[in-house]
Amino acid sequence: MPSIVVIGMQWGDEGKGKVIDLLSERAGHIARAQGGNNAGHTIVAKGQEYRFHVVPSGIIYPHTKCYIGGGTVIDPVSLLSEFEGLRTRQIDFEDRLFLSRYAHVVMPYHRLLDQLAEKAKGTAAVGTTGRGIGPCYADKANRSGIRIADFLNPKAFRAQLEKALAMKNRELENLYGHGPLEFDPIFDEYQRLAERLGSFAAPVEELLFAAAKKGERILFEGAQGALLDTTFGTYPFVTSSCTLAGGVCSGAGVGPSLIDQTIGVAKAYTTRVGNGPFPTELKPDELSRFPDHSTARELGTTTGRKRRIGWLDTFLLKHTICLNGTDFLALTKLDILDGLDEIKICTGYKHCRSFPATLDELQSAEPIYETHPGWKQSTRGVEVYNDLPGPAKAYVRRVEELCGVSAGLVSVGPEREKTLWLDRFFE
Numbered sequence: 001m002p003s004i005v006v007i008g009m010q011w012g013d014e015g016k017g018k019v020i021d022l023l024s025e026r027a028g029h030i031a032r033a034q035g036g037n038n039a040g041h042t043i044v045a046k047g048q049e050y051r052f053h054v055v056p057s058g059i060i061y062p063h064t065k066c067y068i069g070g071g072t073v074i075d076p077v078s079l080l081s082e083f084e085g086l087r088t089r090q091i092d093f094e095d096r097l098f099l100s101r102y103a104h105v106v107m108p109y110h111r112l113l114d115q116l117a118e119k120a121k122g123t124a125a126v127g128t129t130g131r132g133i134g135p136c137y138a139d140k141a142n143r144s145g146i147r148i149a150d151f152l153n154p155k156a157f158r159a160q161l162e163k164a165l166a167m168k169n170r171e172l173e174n175l176y177g178h179g180p181l182e183f184d185p186i187f188d189e190y191q192r193l194a195e196r197l198g199s200f201a202a203p204v205e206e207l208l209f210a211a212a213k214k215g216e217r218i219l220f221e222g223a224q225g226a227l228l229d230t231t232f233g234t235y236p237f238v239t240s241s242c243t244l245a246g247g248v249c250s251g252a253g254v255g256p257s258l259i260d261q262t263i264g265v266a267k268a269y270t271t272r273v274g275n276g277p278f279p280t281e282l283k284p285d286e287l288s289r290f291p292d293h294s295t296a297r298e299l300g301t302t303t304g305r306k307r308r309i310g311w312l313d314t315f316l317l318k319h320t321i322c323l324n325g326t327d328f329l330a331l332t333k334l335d336i337l338d339g340l341d342e343i344k345i346c347t348g349y350k351h352c353r354s355f356p357a358t359l360d361e362l363q364s365a366e367p368i369y370e371t372h373p374g375w376k377q378s379t380r381g382v383e384v385y386n387d388l389p390g391p392a393k394a395y396v397r398r399v400e401e402l403c404g405v406s407a408g409l410v411s412v413g414p415e416r417e418k419t420l421w422l423d424r425f426f427e
């Protein structure tokens with residue numbers, strides 16, 4: 001199994017960073033294919049916590065090569081600040097981090113327009129991360145974006161920025177009554193940023209192809225989650241890229257024949273950050289019995305917002321397993337359920353044969369629940385799957401049965417070692 005895709009199965013923040021870090025020990029290459037610094041991936045290793053936004057979560061292992069693919073959108077300010085973070089942690093990355101020349105650049109007007117559009121939407125706001133992701137992808141689709149290759153060429157960058165800024169200033173003024181942005185300060189600042197990023201630009205697509213041809217192990221790191229996918233997610237409460245396993249091909253620039261396996265990361269419950277429908281969201285009394293946000297590590301990695309919490313939804317998972325062709329589940333955060341008396345699993349929505357496509361249907365969906373007894377003891381110290389308390393194993397087995405997919409690993413804590421392996425990936 002030389003190449004594995006790790007993808008989020010819910011609305012993001014499933015624990016992809018932890019899973020990528022774990023598998024990176026056995027992989028040579030780790031690539032991000034889409035998204036930008038809207039993503040926040042957390043790793044806890046050797047007593048230290050790391051948070052990555054665009055840098056692949058495999059960077060901690062010194063033997064890896066890491067790639068940022070052509071389907072991503074790059075905010076140079078944020079990426080360079082991630083680089084500073086790596087230097088502070090003494091993680092050597094200069095010769096093993098490669099940035100595709102096809103990735104698009106998030107400019108200051110993208111961030112501003114993201115925030116202004118959200119404000120203008122009022123109660124209909126998506127609840128974006130405010131990082132300019134949507135406006136940047138919109139420019140890409142509209143053929144008015146700036147790609148890394150052009151960003152690194154002062155002449156091309158000047159010409160493209162002049163054109164783009166003229167249009168953006170009209171948009172800012174006409175739609176939002178906002179004053180114009182000045183060309184010179186932006187050009188000068190971004191020109192300096194380009195100089196600092198230049199040495200990372202590389203033919204990522206060719207490097208990945210060559211690695212695959214040699215049979216070397218490649219990990220593709222998904223960002224966001226399946227239901228934030230711009231086509232198949234809970235539109236319009238979605239992000240602006242393809243977050244599915246299939247998106248890895250177009251985003252990293254690899255062909256489907258290079259992908260061998262898809263691991264879907266799913267929390268043992270469900271969360272979502274930002275607005276939009278969430279059928280199994282906890283009622284206030286249920287939430288009061290759930291571990292608080294800080295204990296459950298459910299404060300957003302990127303924006304610090306409290307994540308909304310709900311019961312595990314296997315109707316949703318069956319849908320996202322179908323969208324991704326998921327081979328195995330990585331079931332994370334089982335330990336967060338440790339203290340609960342009862343745990344619910346949603347098995348379907350009343351009157352729905354297939355997962356609803358409209359907001360109206362999703363907003364009025366009535367989940368059908370099974371109630372399972374809690375195990376009421378800590379799973380944090382468990383080292384092998386068989387030592388889990390009986391009701392915890394029964395919970396995992398029921399999830400596998402309802403989803404029709406086996407769990408390849410179960411995670412019982414944020415740290416690397418708090419992982420119960422059921423499958424030896426890459427072997």
Ligand code: GDP
Pocket residue numbers: 008012013014015016017018039040041042043044296297300301332333334335336411412413414415
């Ligand atoms: P990602 O975006 O999918 O990488 O997930 P995030 O890092 O944004 O959010 C997951 C949070 O849960 C992080 O704080 C992780 O450290 C934490 N986490 C991951 N797996 C586990 C687990 O099994 N148990 C607990 N308690 N925390 C976990």
Ligand code: IMO
Pocket residue numbers: 008011012013014038039040041126127128129130131132133134222223224225228237238239240273274275301
């Ligand atoms: P990771 O990779 C959770 C959500 C935002 C918002 C919607 C659109 O850490 O799982 P955007 O800024 O992308 O235009 O916001 O998508 N969102 C995420 N939610 N995890 C993420 O990434 C997310 N990236 C975007 O909260 O609802």
Ligand code: MG
Pocket residue numbers: 012013014039040041042301
């Ligand atoms: Mg996250």
